[in-house]
Amino acid sequence: MARSAPLTQAVPAWDLFLRIFHWTLASLMVASVTTGLLGGNLMKWHMWSGYGILGLLAFRLAWGFVGGPTARFAAFLRGPGAVWAHLQDLLRRRPSFHLGHNPLGGWMVVLMLLAVLFQAATGLFSNDDIATEGPLYQYISKELSDRLTGLHKLNVKLLYGLVGLHVAAIAFYFFARGENLVGPMIHGRKSLPPEPEPEKDPQ
Amino acid sequence: MKRSLKIATLSTLVLAAATAAYAQMKPEDAIRARQSIMRVVALNFGPVAAMAQDKMPFNKDAFVANATRLESVWAMDASRFFGAGTDKPVSGSKIAGFTDATPAVWSDPAKFKAAFDENTSAIGKLAAAARSGDEAAMKAAAGNVGKACKGCHDDFRVK
Numbered sequence: 001m002a003r004s005a006p007l008t009q010a011v012p013a014w015d016l017f018l019r020i021f022h023w024t025l026a027s028l029m030v031a032s033v034t035t036g037l038l039g040g041n042l043m044k045w046h047m048w049s050g051y052g053i054l055g056l057l058a059f060r061l062a063w064g065f066v067g068g069p070t071a072r073f074a075a076f077l078r079g080p081g082a083v084w085a086h087l088q089d090l091l092r093r094r095p096s097f098h099l100g101h102n103p104l105g106g107w108m109v110v111l112m113l114l115a116v117l118f119q120a121a122t123g124l125f126s127n128d129d130i131a132t133e134g135p136l137y138q139y140i141s142k143e144l145s146d147r148l149t150g151l152h153k154l155n156v157k158l159l160y161g162l163v164g165l166h167v168a169a170i171a172f173y174f175f176a177r178g179e180n181l182v183g184p185m186i187h188g189r190k191s192l193p194p195e196p197e198p199e200k201d202p203q
Numbered sequence: 204m205k206r207s208l209k210i211a212t213l214s215t216l217v218l219a220a221a222t223a224a225y226a227q228m229k230p231e232d233a234i235r236a237r238q239s240i241m242r243v244v245a246l247n248f249g250p251v252a253a254m255a256q257d258k259m260p261f262n263k264d265a266f267v268a269n270a271t272r273l274e275s276v277w278a279m280d281a282s283r284f285f286g287a288g289t290d291k292p293v294s295g296s297k298i299a300g301f302t303d304a305t306p307a308v309w310s311d312p313a314k315f316k317a318a319f320d321e322n323t324s325a326i327g328k329l330a331a332a333a334r335s336g337d338e339a340a341m342k343a344a345a346g347n348v349g350k351a352c353k354g355c356h357d358d359f360r361v362k
Contacts, residue, residue: 039353041346091274131252
C-alpha cells in the first residue's frame with residue numbers, strides 16, 4: 001500500500017529552549033508593560049522583569065550561534081533577494097514553506113530583539129522622579145538619565161507597533177495562507193507541505 | 204477724622220498691594236518654590252517607597268518620621284506656584300533655568316488640580332496608616348502615593 005503514508009509529515013522546527021525563550025519573553029513583556037503603567041510598589045517587579053528580559057536576550061544572542069538549526073542567525077538572516085522572493089510569494093499568493101523564520105520574518109525578529117534590548121537597556125539608566133531609579137542611574141548625570149527615560153517611554157510605543165505587526169502577520173498567515181504559526185511555537189513541530197506533484201497511482 | 208481716613212485707605216492699599224505681590228510672585232521665585240517643595244517631597248517619599256518595596260529593611264520609626272514629614276511638606280501646596288508666566292524657564296536665571304511642567308498644567312487646570320488633589324488624598328491616607336502602625340497598611344498606602352505621583356507626572360511633567 002504505497003499511499004498509506006500521510007500526505008504531510010510533522011518535523012521538528014523550533015527547539016525546546018527557543019520555545020521557552022519565546023513564551024517567557026512574551027510573558028515578561030506583558031508583565032513589564034503592566035507594572036510600568038500601574039506604577040506604585042509594582043515598580044519593584046518592573047525592574048525584576050527587566051532584568052529577566054536582559055537575561056533572556058543574552059541567551060537569545062548566544063542561541064543565535066549555538067542553538068537549534070532554526071534558531072541560528074546564519075540560518076534565518078537572508079539577503080534582500082530572498083526577502084524580495086518571499087514578498088513575491090505573498091503578493092502572488094504562491095505557496096511557500098520555511099521550516100524556521102521566513103526571510104521577511106527573520107528580519108522582523110532582529111528588529112524586535114533590538115527594540116526590546118533598547119527598552120531594557122535604557123531602563124537601567126532611567127529614573128521616574130518618584131522613587132525608582134535604574135541600577136546604573138547613579139553613574140550618569142540626571143539630565144542624561146531624564147533623556148534616556150524619555151526614550152524608554154517613547155520606545156514602548158515602537159514596541160506596541162512591532163508586537164501588533166507580529167501578531168497581525170501571524171493572523172495573516174493563518175487566515176490568508178492557511179498556515180498556523182502558533183502551534184509550532186508551542187509543540188515545536190511543523191507539518192511539511194504535501195508533495196507538489198504527487199505520483200499517480202499506476203492503473 | 205480726615206487724616207485717619209487717609210491712613211486707613213493707605214494701609215488698605217498697601218495691604219492689597221502686598222497680597223497681590225504675593226499672589227503674583229516673580230516667575231523665577233515661583234518656579235524655584237515649587238521645585239524646592241517637590242524636591243523635599245521626593246526626599247521624604249524615597250525611603251518610604253524603598254521600605255514599601257523591600258529595597259530597604261523596614262524600620263517603623265523611620266517610616267513614620269518620613270511619612271509624617273511628607274504630609275507636612277505636601278501641605279505647603281506646590282500647586283500654588285504654577286501661576287501665569289511660570290510655564291517657561293526664566294532665561295539667565297540661576298534658580299529657575301528649567302521647568303519640567305507641561306503646557307497642560309495651564310491649558311487644563313481642572314485636570315491638573317484633580318491629579319494634584321489625588322496625591323493630597325493618598326498622602327493623607329499614608330500618614331493615617333503610619334499613625335495606625337500597621338506595617339502592611341503603611342506599605343500599601345505608600346504604593347498608592349507612588350501611583351498618585353505617577354498619575355500627575357504622566358500628564359503634567361515632561362520626560
